[in-house]
Amino acid sequence: MAEKRKFKKRYCKYCAEKVEFIDYKDVDSYKHSLSERYKIMPRRLTGNCKRHQDMVADAIKKARQIALVPYVVDRKSVVLTSYEPYDKK
Numbered sequence: 001m002a003e004k005r006k007f008k009k010r011y012c013k014y015c016a017e018k019v020e021f022i023d024y025k026d027v028d029s030y031k032h033s034l035s036e037r038y039k040i041m042p043r044r045l046t047g048n049c050k051r052h053q054d055m056v057a058d059a060i061k062k063a064r065q066i067a068l069v070p071y072v073v074d075r076k077s078v079v080l081t082s083y084e085p086y087d088k089k
Contacts, residue, residue, distance in 0.1 A: 010047025014055075022055040024062035027069065034060065037073045 013032075014022070022029055033046050033056045040060055043053045063069040 010044075012047060012049040012052055014052040015049055019052070022052070022059045024059040024066075025068070027063065030056045030059055034069070038070050 019029075033041050033048070033053075035041055040057055043050070046053070046056075048056060060069055064071050
C-alpha cells in the first residue's frame with residue numbers, strides 16, 4: 001500500500017485575525033485568494049473556512065463588477081503574482 005502523505009495543516013487567516021466582514025473595495029485583503037490569472041482559488045488551496053471563502057468570493061465578484069479586479073486575463077497579459085496592481089492596457 002502507498003504511504004499516506006502528510007501535508008501542513010492549513011488554517012483560515014480570516015478566523016485567526018477575527019475578521020467579521022470582507023470589504024470588496026479592499027483588494028489587499030483578498031489578493032492571496034486570486035490566482036495569476038485572477039481566478040478565485042478554492043478552499044483546499046487557500047485554507048479558508050466555508051464562511052470566509054463565501055465572503056471572499058462575493059467580494060471578488062463585486063470588485064469585478066466595478067473593475068477593481070479583471071474578469072479575464074489573456075495569456076499575453078498574465079501577471080507573475082496577483083499582488084501586482086491591475087493595469088488596463
